[in-house]
Amino acid sequence: MIPVNTPEITESDIASVIQCLKDGWISGEGPVIASFEAAVAASVHRQYAVAVSNGSDALDLAFMVLDLKPGDEVILPSFAIISCLAPLLRMGLVPVFVDVDRQTWNLDPGQLVDAISPKTKALLVVHTYGLAADMSQILAFAEEHGLWVIEDAAEAHGLYFEGKPCGSMGHISTFSFYANKNVTTGEGGMVLMNDPQLHEKAVYFRNLAFLPNRRFVHEDLGWNMRLSSVQAALGLSQIKRVEQTVAKRRAIAAIYKEALQPLSPNLTWQAESFAGNDNGYWVVGMVLGQESGFQDAQQVMAELTKAGVGTRPFFFPLHNQPLLAKFGPSRKVGSLQNSEWLGEQGFYLPNGLGMPLDKVHEAASITKKVLSEGMGL
Numbered sequence: 001m002i003p004v005n006t007p008e009i010t011e012s013d014i015a016s017v018i019q020c021l022k023d024g025w026i027s028g029e030g031p032v033i034a035s036f037e038a039a040v041a042a043s044v045h046r047q048y049a050v051a052v053s054n055g056s057d058a059l060d061l062a063f064m065v066l067d068l069k070p071g072d073e074v075i076l077p078s079f080a081i082i083s084c085l086a087p088l089l090r091m092g093l094v095p096v097f098v099d100v101d102r103q104t105w106n107l108d109p110g111q112l113v114d115a116i117s118p119k120t121k122a123l124l125v126v127h128t129y130g131l132a133a134d135m136s137q138i139l140a141f142a143e144e145h146g147l148w149v150i151e152d153a154a155e156a157h158g159l160y161f162e163g164k165p166c167g168s169m170g171h172i173s174t175f176s177f178y179a180n181k182n183v184t185t186g187e188g189g190m191v192l193m194n195d196p197q198l199h200e201k202a203v204y205f206r207n208l209a210f211l212p213n214r215r216f217v218h219e220d221l222g223w224n225m226r227l228s229s230v231q232a233a234l235g236l237s238q239i240k241r242v243e244q245t246v247a248k249r250r251a252i253a254a255i256y257k258e259a260l261q262p263l264s265p266n267l268t269w270q271a272e273s274f275a276g277n278d279n280g281y282w283v284v285g286m287v288l289g290q291e292s293g294f295q296d297a298q299q300v301m302a303e304l305t306k307a308g309v310g311t312r313p314f315f316f317p318l319h320n321q322p323l324l325a326k327f328g329p330s331r332k333v334g335s336l337q338n339s340e341w342l343g344e345q346g347f348y349l350p351n352g353l354g355m356p357l358d359k360v361h362e363a364a365s366i367t368k369k370v371l372s373e374g375m376g377l
């Protein structure tokens with residue numbers, strides 16, 4: 001079985017972790033955490049970075065430090081991971097789901113006018129699968145309406161929108177360092193900002209909300225979201241090669257695209273670029289065309305599993321998540337048909353950074369064979 005993700009751990013990565021263990025700084029405090037925060041902040045041109053235990057915590061923490069009250073509305077794309085919705089549900093915020101664009105799979109700014117209400121206070125944007133979202137439209141809209149912008153850049157580390165790093169543009173931005181991300185610490189995340197007050201609050205809530213002048217006294221309920229120094233040591237080594245990582249992702253995607261080109265239009269891909277910003281192909285994702293001969297992505301994935309190629313389905317649209325029934329109100333804007341289409345017909349193929357390129361060729365040719373047969377070609 002060719003696994004959907006194979007991380008790349010180099011000798012330098014291993015040396016960095018061993019050095020950390022030898023030095024004895026292993027908790028969520030100390031110089032290794034500070035260095036990793038500084039390295040991530042520098043990589044995305046931010047003043048402040050706060051390391052946390054994963055990308056989902058990063059989103060929770062990002063929402064926690066903003067001045068939001070239960071009942072406030074937050075606009076977000078329906079085509080996203082549950083981690084984008086979870087903070088809203090935990091805090092009693094009202095999700096307002098908007099659709100994504102059919103070509104970019106990113107939040108469609110054309111939907112925003114119908115999403116806004118006097119209660120809207122924030123907007124969450126995701127750079128889906130490594131393609132930068134339309135930040136110029138989104139930021140202009142947010143500014144016009146006085147909204148906070150939370151930028152989830154977990155899939156776009158090392159990528160840019162019009163020369164600005166993804167993760168540098170929202171009031172607050174988040175990253176994940178999960179095993180399949182461009183920079184990994186196994187599990188890990190980061191919250192970044194330029195505002196010193198937001199930074200202070202994030203540091204406070206990450207560490208159980210200890211009062212700065214009297215530890216073990218609490219005026220607020222915080223969390224333990226600390227990242228360990230051992231994980232940060234891995235990240236410090238990984239982040240040095242983020243540019244090569246992006247180049248490798250693109251090279252892997254190019255191999256699949258070339259092999260599967262003859263199957264279009266039964267297979268569609270995310271846009272190659274948006275507004276001059278090239279896709280970073282965090283995953284090699286594709287969507288079945290209407291006449292593909294397959295019922296849905298689940299069917300293709302079952303066939304590919306049998307043939308030895310690992311796959312993952314796309315996100316399930318957030319507006320259709322069963323758990324919403326257990327929470328307060330939410331709003332939907334328009335038909336959300338593109339999010340539903342992607343959720344039903346989309347899947348992605350193995351593209352781990354630790355995968356040798358001949359394995360990529362092998363996975364691509366097996367995929368081509370399985371798909372061509374199913375498509376009757």
Ligand SMILES: *Cc1c(COP(=O)(O)O)cnc(C)c1O
Pocket residue numbers: 054055056057081083084126152153154155176177178187188189
């Ligand atoms: C991976 C990811 C997350 C969640 O990160 P974890 O570290 O797995 O909690 C959140 N948002 C996006 C866009 C992601 O890709």
